[in-house]
Amino acid sequence: MKRIAVLGSTGSIGTQTLDVVRHHPDHFKIEAMAAGRNAALFLEQVHEFRPRKVSVQDKEVADRIRHQLPGDVELFYGDEGLIEVAANQEAELVVTAVVGSVGLQSTLAAIEAGKTIGLANKETLVTAGHLVTARAKEKGVMLMPIDSEHSAIFQCLNGEAPEAIRSITLTGSGGSFRDKRRDELAHVTIEQALNHPNWSMGAKITIDSATMANKGLEIIEAHWLFDMPYDRINVLIHPESIIHSFVEYQDGSIIAQMGVPDMRVPIQYALTYPNRIQNQAPSLNLAQVAKLNFREMDYERYPMVRYARECGKAGGTATTVFNAANEVAVALFLQGAIGFLDIERIVYQLISKHELIAVPSLEEIQEADRLARTEAAAIL
Numbered sequence: 001m002k003r004i005a006v007l008g009s010t011g012s013i014g015t016q017t018l019d020v021v022r023h024h025p026d027h028f029k030i031e032a033m034a035a036g037r038n039a040a041l042f043l044e045q046v047h048e049f050r051p052r053k054v055s056v057q058d059k060e061v062a063d064r065i066r067h068q069l070p071g072d073v074e075l076f077y078g079d080e081g082l083i084e085v086a087a088n089q090e091a092e093l094v095v096t097a098v099v100g101s102v103g104l105q106s107t108l109a110a111i112e113a114g115k116t117i118g119l120a121n122k123e124t125l126v127t128a129g130h131l132v133t134a135r136a137k138e139k140g141v142m143l144m145p146i147d148s149e150h151s152a153i154f155q156c157l158n159g160e161a162p163e164a165i166r167s168i169t170l171t172g173s174g175g176s177f178r179d180k181r182r183d184e185l186a187h188v189t190i191e192q193a194l195n196h197p198n199w200s201m202g203a204k205i206t207i208d209s210a211t212m213a214n215k216g217l218e219i220i221e222a223h224w225l226f227d228m229p230y231d232r233i234n235v236l237i238h239p240e241s242i243i244h245s246f247v248e249y250q251d252g253s254i255i256a257q258m259g260v261p262d263m264r265v266p267i268q269y270a271l272t273y274p275n276r277i278q279n280q281a282p283s284l285n286l287a288q289v290a291k292l293n294f295r296e297m298d299y300e301r302y303p304m305v306r307y308a309r310e311c312g313k314a315g316g317t318a319t320t321v322f323n324a325a326n327e328v329a330v331a332l333f334l335q336g337a338i339g340f341l342d343i344e345r346i347v348y349q350l351i352s353k354h355e356l357i358a359v360p361s362l363e364e365i366q367e368a369d370r371l372a373r374t375e376a377a378a379i380l
């Protein structure tokens, strides 16, 4: 029985993680759970999974749910609550599925407490990859990727020597606007941007997929997870999302991981590794798919991928600022305060004037993150 804590239980990854647990009560037990402000769903989840510790985003939500919790559940709230759930004694694996760099401190707390990390919250690695990976190494903690591309790479790398690898390639569907030209993007709506062709995900990552900032974040995530130089991480547009990513070896062999696009597959693999058990996902029928398409990544059409790569190569606080500016810009777009192309304009303005700290401390990262958020909001 693996004991699990879920950070962000009410979100897209969180609910799918609970669905995996629901189908395998003999394999997994939820020990602790944290969510933001969706009190109704959170209460339902707590009554179904009976964790011992729970946390919500703030005191107001905590006060609303306090008297509706089972008597033996300990309730926390705020950043400290998230940390309490992440570092709780009972769980051995923590799924980090909150959205944004708000997940950094709780991820570090879980590492400090020696938990295996099921890592969905990619912004954590983008904002402070060197700190998170160094601490995980020191503590002997495994970072199990949940992002489908990184889970694919992890599976394709299984057991091979690092020097045998020529490159890794992250595939990307191209997002909601993959068939639109750049000049058609100025007036696209929030609803259009949220309509992803292959995946049903949270709002922020769906917009990140439309701008392809998501692929940029994933390049940086892959750099840290697999200790891979940026010039050996490629991106390929693959509209069907069947090949989730692949590794090319020195002898020209390519090993790819394929399957239907269903996040419960990589989530479950992170929970069961190194074992595999059956799941609810349908089998992939290649005869029915019949044809897989690929096209080159266009860095002019999708400048956010280029910016992310440049920030990744610059290192230090450059990726922190890229991430923070993007988080603010996406939130503004989702509020209807800016247009779609303003997202990349805000990010570009911030990263181009940033004064880099090459090897920042946690405090310097937090300060760069805070400043970038203030400045990004001020551009409006």
Ligand SMILES: NC(=O)c1ccc[n+]([C@@H]2O[C@H](COP(=O)([O-])OP(=O)(O)OC[C@H]3O[C@@H](n4cnc5c(N)ncnc54)[C@H](OP(=O)(O)O)[C@@H]3O)[C@@H](O)[C@H]2O)c1
Pocket: 007, 008, 009, 010, 011, 012, 013, 014, 034, 035, 036, 037, 038, 039, 056, 057, 082, 096, 097, 098, 099, 100, 102, 120, 121, 122, 123, 146, 147, 148, 199, 200, 201, 202, 203, 204, 205, 263
């Ligand atoms: N969705 C996918 O298919 C997918 C795939 C690969 C990677 N990822 C990554 O996984 C992460 C989560 O994505 P998602 O799509 O699941 O996001 P989402 O649906 O927006 O869910 C975010 C979760 O975080 C919670 N949350 C937000 N702020 C919080 C705070 N301050 N304290 C505690 N909880 C907080 C939300 O709670 P409330 O809703 O209760 O407010 C919700 O449970 C992101 O980093 C994303 O890039 C997602």
